[in-house]
Amino acid sequence: MMQSPPSYQIEVDFEDDRLDRLRLLLYLTLMLSSMFYGTSLLEVEGGVWLWPGVFVVALSLLSLIRRNLTLSAWVFTVTMMAVPIYFLATGLLDVQATLLILLPVIAASLVLDRDAVMWTGIVTLILSVAVAIFRFGLTQTWQMLPLPILICIFLIAAIYWMQQSLLDxxxxSTDLQQKDTRRAEMFFAQKEQLEDALLQLKFANDKLARLNDDLDAAQHVAENASRAKSVFLSNMSHELRTPLNVIIGYTSSMLNMPQMFDNRRLPAAYRPYIQLVEESGHYLLGLINDVLDLSKIEAGKLELHCSPMALPDLMRGVLTTSIALLKDKKLSLLPDFPDDIPFVWGDAMRVRQILLNLMSNAVKFTETGSITLSARVEGAHVHIAVSDTGIGMPESVLESIFNRFQQASSDTDRRYGGTGLGLDISRRLVDMHGGELHVESVVNQGSVFSFTLPLATEEQTRDLFGPALEDANITIFDEG
Structure with missing residues (x-):
């Protein structure tokens, strides 16, 4: 950082200038007074009075040599003041020579400041007038000094004003220069700060670029690992579903199709065990299907086959299927949707999967009361909701339940079972339809899961039956 230079003092320059002028004036005065002194001893009576003048000039020079500017200047000025006073007192001045009273004012203006010039002029005028009145009388003084006095007053005022104006x-100028200097220092400091900031920014950009490269590399590794995991899960799911389907098929046949075994029914003691095998097989098959769907979604291979669909019919089918989930629970499944809902645009199989997942969760966590499947039209969308009167959830876990393998609590996992994949898959399927799955829940009062689906446009419903039926001719036969 640049340091500010010491403040500029104009008085120092003025003193140096006065010192140079005073030195020149003293040498010039000494030379002239010496010449005048030599002639005055021969021609002028009373020339002995000039000795003090020579002494004063010598004293002034001595003070100047010792660098006492103030004393030297005042000695010189007083000497110049004494000259016209001396000539007035001795009667050597005529009317024209009275202008010599201006001499001390001029001398003071060269070697003293403006205040000293003013006081020198005032004292010179007072002494000159007093000596003149004493020497010549009031009348003759009035005739001799009016013009010199007026000129002296004007000169004092002019010198005072000029020095003041010059000083201002x-x-x-000095203040302007100092402001420019401070401004330059400020600009220089700002330039240094800007250069430092640019260096820091460059360093930060380089570091950010390296971090971005590392992040891209880590992201590629993670994506490759995720794809490899999804491919592995997909392959494993296919490999597991084949033997599971065989197990489920044979257990179902053993329970429900005795004709395949020469009409010999399964002994009653074996039926509970075979039913348990069948139920476990269905559970594992559902889990494998969830894993397969999730792996397809993550790999970007799950595609929606959207078309106009009749939502009331689909919802009634979901309610019918959900009855089998109740088992021995005393629950009421309540429909709450009109039959005149317009066609909805979506993948019917995936929408059915979403609703069955939500209904399955509602049945799982509701012991008594009811489960309501509702739908209503809101603008260009249909709002669908599954509400129950089950155990509910605290608000703190409402966001985390949509994470895979995540349930409201570990107690929930132990008591009700499940993998925590259903809500994650449902949320992703809703997102693929352009909606968002929401949840509202109160502990011991129940939960509401809701999402929206877009209504089919007129153009989409026009193609519902295909172009073959457009403008078709219908022939009516009337028998009889």
Missing amino acids: LVHW
Whole structure:
């Protein structure tokens, strides 16, 4: 950081200038007074009075040599003041020579400041008038000094005003220069700060670029690992479903189709065990299907086959299927949707999967009360909701339940079972339809899961039956 230079003092320059002028004036005065002194001893009576003048000039020079500017200047000025007073007192001045009273004012203006010039002029005028009145009388003094006095007053005022104006101008210029200097220092400091900021920004950009490269590399590794995992899960799911389907098929045949075994029914003691095998097989098959769907979604291979669908019919089918989930529970499945809902645009199989997942969760976590499947039209969308009167959930876990393998609590997992994949898959399927799965829940009061589906547009419903039926001719036969 640049350091500010010491403040500029104009008075120092003025003193140096006065010192140079005073030195020149003293040498010039000494030379002239010496010449005048030599002639005055021969021609002028009373020339012995000039000795003090020579002494004063010598004293002034001595003070100047010792660098006492103030004393030297005042000695010189007083000497110049004494000259016209001396000539007035001795009667050597005529009317024209009275202008010598201006001499001390001029001398003071060269070697003293403006205040000293003013006081020198005032004292010179007072002494000159007093000596003149004493020497010549009031009448003759009035005839001799009016013009010199007026000129002296004007000169004092002019010198005072000029020095003041010069001082103001110098102060203004100095202040302007100091402002420019401070401004330059500020700009220089800002430039240094900007350069430092640019260096820091460059360093941060380089570091950010390296971090981005590392992040891209890590992301590629993670994506490759995720794809490999999804491919592995998909392959494993296919490999597991084949033997599971065989197990489920044979157990179902053993329970429900005795004709395949020469009409010999399964002994009653074996039926509970075979039913348990069948139920476990269905459970494992559902889990494998969930894993397969999730792996397809993550791999980007799950495609929706959207078309206009009759939502009331689909929802009634979901309710019918959900009855089998109740088993021995005393629950009421309540439909709450009109039959005149317009066609909805979506993948019917995936929408059915979403609703069955939500209904299955509602049945699982509801012991008594009811489960309601509702739908209503809201603008260009249909709002679908599954509400229950089950155990509910605290607000703190409402966001985390949509994470895979995540349930409201570990107690829920132990008591009700499940993998925690159903809600994650349902949320992803809703997202693929352009909606968002929401949940509202109160502990011991129940939960509401809801989402929206878009209504089919007129253009989409026009193609519902295909172009073959457009403008078709219908022939009516009337028998009889």
